Amino acid sequence: MSFKSLGLSENLLKAISKKGYETPSPIQAKAIPPVLEGKDVLASAQTGTGKTAGFTLPLLHILSENPKEKFRPVRALILTPTRELAAQVYANVKEYSEFLEIRSAVIFGGVNQKPQAAAIRRGVDVLVATPGRLLDLQNQGLLSLKRVEIFVLDEADRMLDMGFLRDMERIMKLMPPKRQNLMFSATFSKDIRKLANGILNHPVQVEATPENTTVDAISQKVYRVAKGKKTGLVIKLISEGNWQQVLIFTRTKHGANNLTKKLASAGITAAAIHGNKSQGARTKALSGFKSGKIRVMVATDIAARGLDIPLLPHVVNYEIPNISEDYVHRIGRTGRAGASGEAVSLVSADETSYLRSIEKLVGMKIPMEIIEGFEPDPNASTEPVKQGGGRNRSGGGARNSSKKSKSNDSKGGNSSNKKRNNRNRNRNKRSN
Ligand code: ADP
Ligand code: MG
Numbered sequence: 001m002s003f004k005s006l007g008l009s010e011n012l013l014k015a016i017s018k019k020g021y022e023t024p025s026p027i028q029a030k031a032i033p034p035v036l037e038g039k040d041v042l043a044s045a046q047t048g049t050g051k052t053a054g055f056t057l058p059l060l061h062i063l064s065e066n067p068k069e070k071f072r073p074v075r076a077l078i079l080t081p082t083r084e085l086a087a088q089v090y091a092n093v094k095e096y097s098e099f100l101e102i103r104s105a106v107i108f109g110g111v112n113q114k115p116q117a118a119a120i121r122r123g124v125d126v127l128v129a130t131p132g133r134l135l136d137l138q139n140q141g142l143l144s145l146k147r148v149e150i151f152v153l154d155e156a157d158r159m160l161d162m163g164f165l166r167d168m169e170r171i172m173k174l175m176p177p178k179r180q181n182l183m184f185s186a187t188f189s190k191d192i193r194k195l196a197n198g199i200l201n202h203p204v205q206v207e208a209t210p211e212n213t214t215v216d217a218i219s220q221k222v223y224r225v226a227k228g229k230k231t232g233l234v235i236k237l238i239s240e241g242n243w244q245q246v247l248i249f250t251r252t253k254h255g256a257n258n259l260t261k262k263l264a265s266a267g268i269t270a271a272a273i274h275g276n277k278s279q280g281a282r283t284k285a286l287s288g289f290k291s292g293k294i295r296v297m298v299a300t301d302i303a304a305r306g307l308d309i310p311l312l313p314h315v316v317n318y319e320i321p322n323i324s325e326d327y328v329h330r331i332g333r334t335g336r337a338g339a340s341g342e343a344v345s346l347v348s349a350d351e352t353s354y355l356r357s358i359e360k361l362v363g364m365k366i367p368m369e370i371i372e373g374f375e376p377d378p379n380a381s382t383e384p385v386k387q388g389g390g391r392n393r394s395g396g397g398a399r400n401s402s403k404k405s406k407s408n409d410s411k412g413g414n415s416s417n418k419k420r421n422n423r424n425r426n427r428n429k430r431s432n
Contacts (some may be wrong), residue, residue, distance in 0.1 A: 047332025
């Protein structure tokens with residue numbers, strides 16, 4: 001199987017080989033042909049398996065085959081849930097279209113809209129966008145989607161998690177009903193299938209790997225540990241293991257900030273990345289981390305999906321997620337594109353039930369270890385700590401108030417949690 005045999009144009013093949021890709025990944029091999037045929041496609045594959053090229057390459061092929069007009073309306077819209085992801089997909093679109101006469105642009109919130117609006121005015125064939133900014137510009141009359149031929153929903157599950165369902169429905173109404181629809185996701189939940197029914201037309205469904213399984217190349221380990229000893233343990237693991245590039249997930253933004261400070265005082269360079277950080281800070285943290293200037297990046301789940309950090313060797317779940325699918329996404333940040341990686345989870349007594357659901361989802365028992373001096377607390381309750389009314393699909397790392405994260409034992413009332421989650425959801429949406 002080669003990219004050439006998939007029927008992609010010479011100019012695309014040139015860009016692909018410049019990127020260093022030799023053979024299509026399994027999801028690319030399965031998704032590219034039906035997309036080229038103009039079919040609606042529902043595609044699922046693990047993180048890091050090259051889904052972006054799976055839709056971008058055939059999309060570019062189709063657009064460059066068909067005549068373009070002088071006035072360049074948006075002909076392809078790629079919707080992504082987060083700014084980072086939008087920027088990343090856009091970077092890929094640019095690279096793959098280097099030898100084509102295709103113009104592209106990216107729009108997302110948190111930055112000045114003027115350059116974005118100007119780019120659209122000049123005319124773009126491919127637009128990569130987050131929902132909030134897209135609707136914003138549309139409402140101001142700065143953007144039309146009336147000529148969209150291909151619509152891509154990337155990281156569809158994350159889109160739902162972040163509460164973008166309404167926005168997606170609104171965006172759908174702005175496009176002509178006759179168009180090609182592509183939906184890509186790492187996991188396929190019931191909600192996703194429901195969403196797919198509403199968007200896709202007799203879709204071809206492709207799947208590269210069994211659902212919700214973790215990449216074989218990732219070695220996984222659980223450390224049972226007392227809650228209060230997690231920071232000490234993570235410092236020990238990083239220092240003694242001489243880990244140089246580590247992504248740590250915390251449940252809350254406040255927790256991320258806290259841990260970042262403690263790592264810094266232990267002499268480990270670290271930066272936090274989450275929804276409360278300005279776009280500038282997020283971009284800086286990510287580039288510092290990628291270049292090796294920053295040894296540890298502490299992130300909430302907003303960073304978990306879609307970020308392409310090549311060859312990341314270590315992922316740590318400082319707290320394990322209460323939504324099991326998030327575990328798959330988080331550890332998918334390591335072992336990318338065939339490289340091996342290590343994912344460790346620090347699990348305290350109250351997280352026992354989350355661990356069980358994760359093990360059920362991934363279909364294996366994760367090897368467990370206890371480190372001397374960092375033993376679990378035998379008297380701690382295994383009752384799960386209430387998490388701000390649960391995930392409630394609000395996602396984006398904004399799911400907990402900082403008050404809650406200060407005291408892990410506080411138990412918020414349900415109605416106030418609901419309000420809080422709604423608030424978080426709105427904030428989340430606005431920030432995108
Ligand atoms: P996903 O969206 O499935 O999580 P990405 O599209 O972000 O994954 O791709 C993950 C990484 O794999 C990127 O660094 C990308 O450049 C690389 N990649 C994609 N396709 C190929 C390929 N055919 N051969 C080698 N590397 C690839
Ligand atoms: Mg992706």
